[in-house]
Amino acid sequence: MRYVTAGESHGRALVAIVSDVPAGVPLDAAAIDRDLARRQHGYGRGGRMAIERDAVQILSGVRFGRTIGSPVALVIANRDWDQWLDVMAVSGEPNPRARVTAPRPGHADLAGVLRIGADDVRDVLERASARETAARVAAGAVAKSLLAELGVRVVSFVTRIGGVALETEPDPREVDQSAVDGSPVRCPDEGVSAAMQAEIDAARADGESLGGVFVVAAVGVVPGLGGYAEAGQRLDARIGSAILSIPAIKGVEIGDGFASASRPGSAVHDSILYEEGRGIVRPTNRAGGIEGGMTNGEPVVVRAAMKPIPTLMRPLPSVDLDTMKPVDAAKERSDVCAVPAAAVVAEAELAMVLADAYQDAFGRRSVAEMREALERFRDGLPR
Numbered sequence: 001m002r003y004v005t006a007g008e009s010h011g012r013a014l015v016a017i018v019s020d021v022p023a024g025v026p027l028d029a030a031a032i033d034r035d036l037a038r039r040q041h042g043y044g045r046g047g048r049m050a051i052e053r054d055a056v057q058i059l060s061g062v063r064f065g066r067t068i069g070s071p072v073a074l075v076i077a078n079r080d081w082d083q084w085l086d087v088m089a090v091s092g093e094p095n096p097r098a099r100v101t102a103p104r105p106g107h108a109d110l111a112g113v114l115r116i117g118a119d120d121v122r123d124v125l126e127r128a129s130a131r132e133t134a135a136r137v138a139a140g141a142v143a144k145s146l147l148a149e150l151g152v153r154v155v156s157f158v159t160r161i162g163g164v165a166l167e168t169e170p171d172p173r174e175v176d177q178s179a180v181d182g183s184p185v186r187c188p189d190e191g192v193s194a195a196m197q198a199e200i201d202a203a204r205a206d207g208e209s210l211g212g213v214f215v216v217a218a219v220g221v222v223p224g225l226g227g228y229a230e231a232g233q234r235l236d237a238r239i240g241s242a243i244l245s246i247p248a249i250k251g252v253e254i255g256d257g258f259a260s261a262s263r264p265g266s267a268v269h270d271s272i273l274y275e276e277g278r279g280i281v282r283p284t285n286r287a288g289g290i291e292g293g294m295t296n297g298e299p300v301v302v303r304a305a306m307k308p309i310p311t312l313m314r315p316l317p318s319v320d321l322d323t324m325k326p327v328d329a330a331k332e333r334s335d336v337c338a339v340p341a342a343a344v345v346a347e348a349e350l351a352m353v354l355a356d357a358y359q360d361a362f363g364r365r366s367v368a369e370m371r372e373a374l375e376r377f378r379d380g381l382p383r
């Protein structure tokens with residue numbers, strides 16, 4: 001299973017096409033919309049979130065609530081497109097006053113115009129904007145639904161916003177996703193949630209922006225997904241690439257990641273024990289569910305670092321690309337902090353990688369075929 005997206009931030013709509021979708025995956029627009037809403041909310045989001053209420057339209061690949069093995073096309077309208085016709089129309093002449101010539105440090109603006117030779121940063125920023133991640137979340141909902149059919153649940157929660165961090169991360173098996181979603185910053189601890197919101201308030205008052213850290217995890221994953229024999233099979237590499245493809249994500253760890261580097265091996269690796277009836281058990285999961293490029297049957301635990309939002313209300317120095325004179329960087333309507341939303345995008349990315357890995361292992365044609373192969377594989381595991 002894989003996806004492509006199209007669409008600009010203030011264009012008519014965002015589009016996702018998910019291909020290689022097995023037949024028989026339950027899919028309805030309301031379930032996708034729930035994830036779209038989870039991506040839109042979160043303390044620290046900008047004014048646009050009040051305008052947009054994302055709703056998906058399923059154009060193809062689904063009959064009467066189930067996929068039929070053909071590509072699934074999804075469309076999310078940009079509700080305020082008609083306010084942007086003088087800037088984003090497909091034909092006619094652009095409004096010269098709407099040109100953007102002061103690239104924002106940290107965004108795709110400067111490197112983008114240098115890449116494509118544009119004289120208007122808007123040609124770049126409209127697509128580089130993380131508005132595109134709404135289409136990813138819609139595509140990821142297809143993967144999540146397939147995974148749910150195979151007994152896998154994908155969860156996420158925020159562990160740090162700026163200087164405020166959760167001290168002890170919960171075991172993803174015990175995370176109540178609806179309780180997490182009840183927190184405005186999607187953090188499982190109420191006290192820390194409140195401190196994170198205060199941190200965002202202070203940043204907003206200062207014209208600043210904030211980044212942070214989140215965990216995205218998959219629970220109920222069978223061992224042996226991915227592979228050790230070829231570089232392209234390694235699941236940690238595939239997950240790392242998918243999570244780093246999210247705008248503003250600058251670091252990814254699997255399991256204990258960087259912390260492992262300073263500990264001796266006996267405090268890093270997870271013992272292998274056998275218990276009658278339960279089979280092989282791992283008393284710890286420091287590896288984050290992946291050994292040798294494969295799932296090992298423990299929850300897959302991924303931690304990602306998001307940098308602060310590049311658009312600042314107190315902008316950094318930039319240059320005007322027309323005159324090369326110093327100016328303040330451009331200001332677009334912007335989030336102060338989008339770590340809770342990025343975690344929802346990461347659920348979609350992790351789900352897509354895992355759905356594809358399940359298809360590699362258990363077949364690509366239908367949910368029924370995959371379930372049967374999965375059961376046969378499970379029956380062969382040591383008990």
Ligand SMILES: Cc1cc2nc3c(=O)[nH]c(=O)nc-3n(C[C@H](O)[C@H](O)[C@H](O)COP(=O)(O)O)c2cc1C
Nearest residue numbers: 107108128130247248309310311334335338341342
């Ligand atoms: C969910 C989400 C929302 C974002 N919102 C904004 C925003 O409102 N303003 C902004 O400047 N950057 C925002 N970003 C970050 C930029 O999209 C990102 O920094 C930019 O595309 C440059 O890519 P890079 O940071 O990976 O280098 C957001 C990112 C995500 C994942």
